[in-house]
Amino acid sequence: MPEKLMYDAIVVGAGPAGISAAIVLARGGLKVMLIERGRFAGAKNFFGGVLYTHALADVLPDYWDRKPPFERPVTEQGYWLMSPDGVVRIMHKSQHYQKEPADAYTALRSGFDSWFAQQAVSLGALLITKTTVVDAIRDEKGRVIGVRTDRPDGDIYAPIVIVSEGVNNLLTQKMGLMKADLPPRLIALSVKEYIGLPSKEIETRFNLSGAKEGLAIDIFGDATLGLPGTAFLYTDKQGISIGVGLLLEEFVQHRLKPYEVLARFKNHPVIKPYLAGGETLEYGAHLIPEFGYDRMPDLAADGVLVAGDAAGMVDALHREGTNLAMTAGRLAGETALAAHKQNDFSAGFLRAYRRDLESTFVLKDLKQYRRMTDFLDSTPHFMSTYVNYANEAALRYFSAHGLPKRDMEDNIVKMLFQRRSFFGVARDMLKLFQGMRG
Numbered sequence: 001m002p003e004k005l006m007y008d009a010i011v012v013g014a015g016p017a018g019i020s021a022a023i024v025l026a027r028g029g030l031k032v033m034l035i036e037r038g039r040f041a042g043a044k045n046f047f048g049g050v051l052y053t054h055a056l057a058d059v060l061p062d063y064w065d066r067k068p069p070f071e072r073p074v075t076e077q078g079y080w081l082m083s084p085d086g087v088v089r090i091m092h093k094s095q096h097y098q099k100e101p102a103d104a105y106t107a108l109r110s111g112f113d114s115w116f117a118q119q120a121v122s123l124g125a126l127l128i129t130k131t132t133v134v135d136a137i138r139d140e141k142g143r144v145i146g147v148r149t150d151r152p153d154g155d156i157y158a159p160i161v162i163v164s165e166g167v168n169n170l171l172t173q174k175m176g177l178m179k180a181d182l183p184p185r186l187i188a189l190s191v192k193e194y195i196g197l198p199s200k201e202i203e204t205r206f207n208l209s210g211a212k213e214g215l216a217i218d219i220f221g222d223a224t225l226g227l228p229g230t231a232f233l234y235t236d237k238q239g240i241s242i243g244v245g246l247l248l249e250e251f252v253q254h255r256l257k258p259y260e261v262l263a264r265f266k267n268h269p270v271i272k273p274y275l276a277g278g279e280t281l282e283y284g285a286h287l288i289p290e291f292g293y294d295r296m297p298d299l300a301a302d303g304v305l306v307a308g309d310a311a312g313m314v315d316a317l318h319r320e321g322t323n324l325a326m327t328a329g330r331l332a333g334e335t336a337l338a339a340h341k342q343n344d345f346s347a348g349f350l351r352a353y354r355r356d357l358e359s360t361f362v363l364k365d366l367k368q369y370r371r372m373t374d375f376l377d378s379t380p381h382f383m384s385t386y387v388n389y390a391n392e393a394a395l396r397y398f399s400a401h402g403l404p405k406r407d408m409e410d411n412i413v414k415m416l417f418q419r420r421s422f423f424g425v426a427r428d429m430l431k432l433f434q435g436m437r438g
């Protein structure tokens with residue numbers, strides 16, 4: 001019989017959550033194995049994407065000296081409300097965004113995750129790639145005491161396992177933390193392209209003064225055919241990240257093909273000129289969990305914790321996921337360290353993790369926006385009605401018709417109630433308020 005492979009802790013999945021947990025555990029002096037199914041950390045991962053430095057700094061206070069492979073700082077950001085032929089832009093630019101390190105940077109995950117995982121390795125974690133964890137190993141009392149991988153002789157033992165496997169949470173289910181697969185109404189599918197362009201061209205097109213400026217735009221309305229969903233456009237150093245996401249259910253119900261929705265968005269008259277002459281260097285699709293606070297799995301059981309997308313920790317409204325994942329991974333790591341100190345790996349002890357998370361923005365925000373999916377479900381017209389209205393009202397407002405301004409203003413108000421009754425608007429606004437305030 002080969003000797004048992006024993007570690008102090010096992011982390012499954014080298015994304016932001018898992019790497020953060022591994023860093024905390026390795027720095028705490030534990031023997032930790034970080035297992036990743038991809039060829040390297042980041043090989044299977046992509047996002048919009050904007051990374052937030054507050055969460056990174058909490059995990060790795062000297063991250064800046066370690067030269068993270070960011071793309072551009074986000075120095076201007078906001079929303080575009082897109083109609084079939086126009087756009088209302090709500091953008092914010094401030095000197096505040098110019099400080100270094102900035103609050104947020106655009107990044108490409110293949111580079112970032114791989115760098116982040118190397119920081120865990122430099123602190124003592126063992127990273128094993130090209131290895132998929134297929135199941136839990138349990139003792140006679142049903143407690144998790146290790147994982148089974150797809151390698152021959154691939155059983156690895158540890159008193160604590162942190163599952164950070166991302167949105168396809170098969171292992172989370174096998175660990176008994178989640179009872180069933182998620183319905184398509186609670187998962188979004190996002191398609192993204194990374195389009196290469198010379199940096200000077202990007203700067204001219206987006207009015208950026210150099211590589212130390214960058215843009216992050218979230219787009220609603222016609223970009224997603226007026227359906228509840230979001231599109232995005234972010235500037236990288238030598239390329240543009242562009243994508244569009246809808247709930248899986250919308251793709252099915254409206255018989256939409258994800259690549260056609262993205263192609264349509266790229267051909268919008270407002271978007272097309274920004275992409276002209278660019279070359280598609282990366283193309284992919286990825287799921288985003290939207291099940292939220294009320295449908296989260298149990299975050300702890302005997303010998304196991306779960307963090308990040310696997311537990312639905314995404315605030316889609318604010319395009320935040322990596323920072324929730326890093327914060328949850330860090331707290332899972334800290335709970336595992338405390339469990340080692342007490343030599344107590346029971347679910348009762350590990351539930352401290354959920355209590356810690358409840359006091360952070362992670363669960364506070366998820367709780368606040370718990371009704372957002374229901375809001376979008378019950379007001380499917382929201383994006384088309386109000387976004388198109390905003391564009392038509394702007395056109396009326398900014399055009400001179402030879403009419404007195406009072407008449408023009410009255411017309412703009414009338415236009416709204418031609419689209420939706422007074423009570424309909426009142427109901428929509430109340431539901432929006434409830435969705436935003438929890």
Ligand SMILES: Cc1cc2nc3c(=O)[nH]c(=O)nc-3n(C[C@H](O)[C@H](O)[C@H](O)COP(=O)(O)OP(=O)(O)OC[C@H]3O[C@@H](n4cnc5c(N)ncnc54)[C@H](O)[C@@H]3O)c2cc1C
Nearest residue numbers: 013015016017037047048049050133166190308309321322
């Ligand atoms: C299109 C898109 C745009 C987004 N934009 C943003 C954004 O702008 N800003 C933001 O903050 N967030 C954004 N997000 C969300 C963000 O990407 C996620 O919330 C974040 O990556 C979650 O981190 P994680 O570590 O939990 O999971 P992941 O990053 O998914 O990492 C999970 C890892 O586990 C590995 N794995 C899975 N199963 C196994 C297994 N059985 N064995 C071994 N390894 C396994 C995977 O290969 C992967 O490396 C976006 C997501 C998408 C899809």
